[in-house]
Amino acid sequence: MPSRAQRLLQIEDYLFSFIDETRELAEGVGLAIVPLGVGDCDLPTPPHVVEAMRQAVRDPLSHRYPPYAGTQVMRVAAAKFLARRFQITVDPDTEVVVTLGNKEAMAHLALAYIEPGDVVLVPDPAYPVYETWARFCGGEVFRVPLRAENGFLPDFDAIPRDIAARAKLFWVCYPNNPTAALATAEFFDGLAQFALDHDIIVASDAAYTEIYYDTEPPPSFLESPGAMDCGIEFHSLSKAYNMPGWRVGFATGNADVVDALRTVKTNTDSGTFSAVQHAAVAALTDTTSYPDQLRHTYRTRMHILCDGLEAAGLDILRPKATFYCLVRNPGGYTSTGFAKKLLNDAHVLSIPASRFGPGGEGYVRLTVCAEIELIHEAIRRITHVDW
C-alpha cells in the first residue's frame, strides 16, 4: 500500500472524531447521552422548500449537469437576498458563484490562492477547515487570538508586520463559531482597511448571519467601504434554512476572487444538483415568517440552557447569535477534562473548545440543536455534578 501524502499525515484528527470516540465510549457502558456537541440542525427543512425540490426533481432538465457557476436563477436570487438583507449590490454573473456549502467552497479558496510559504491568518479558536486547508496547500498558519476581553474580535496590532506582509488570506467568521461573538460594522470597516493596506484577501464565513436573537441583524463584511475590493464572503443555506444535508450555498464578493474560486471548482466538482438550487431559490426568496420562527426557537432553547447553566453555578458567555454557548471551566480542568467530566458525570456530550485551537482552552461548547426536553434533561443532570 503506497504511503499517504505528507499533507494528510500532518493533519490532526478532525474535531468531530472526539464526538465519535466519546459516543462509542458512552454506548459501550450503556449510558443515555444528551447530545449537545455537534451543531447539526435538528429541525426539518421548511415544507415550501421541500416542495420546490419535489417539483424540480421531476423535471428531466434537472437531471443534466448543472451550470458550473450555478444556475442564473439561483445567482440572481442570491444577489437579491444580499440586497434585501444587507444592502449589498453584487453582479450575479461575475460576483456570485453557487457552492456545495461553505465547507467545500472555503477549502477551494485556499487551493486557489495558497502556495508553500504563504501566510494564512486564522482566528484562534476557529472552525477547523480554515487551518486544515491552509496546511494542505503548504501554507503557514498564523493564529490570530480571539480573546473574551476583546469581544472575540482579532486585534490587528497583534499581527506582526512581516506576517501581515506575507499573508494572503485572513479568515473571519461572524457570528462566530465557537464563541458566538458578533462583529460590529466598525470592526469590519477596520478589517477592510487592514486588508487593503496589506494586500490581503478577507475570507468571511457568513454561515450564521441569519441565526441571531436579542440583537439587531448582524452585518456582512461586504457592507464595509472597500470590502468588495478585497473580500469574498461565504453564505450557506445549511443553518439559515435547516438544509445542512442539501449541500448548497453561495460565495460572493470581489469578481477576481470569485473567478479564482470558480476556476478551482470548475476543475473539481460539476456544480450543485439543479433541483437543490431550485429549492435554495425558494429559501432565498422566502417571504414567510419561517426565519423569525427559527430564531425564536433557538432563542427559547438558548435562554433555557443559559438560565439552567447559571442556576447550576456555571459561568457562561451568553450568546446573542448562533446556536452555540461557551461554558467556562469551573476550575481545575482542561477543556477536554471538563468535557469528559460532563460526559462521565452528567452524560452530556459537549465539545472541548480547545479542539477549535489553543485559544479555546478553558471552555467547552454546547449547542441548542436539540429539543427543549433534552436541554432540560441536560440541565437536570449537570446540576447534580460535583465539581
Ligand SMILES: Cc1ncc(COP(=O)(O)O)c(C=O)c1O
Ligand atoms: C463556522 C462554520 N462554517 C461553515 C460551516 C459549514 O457550512 P456548510 O454546511 O455550508 O458547509 C459550519 C458548520 O458547522 C460552521 O460552523
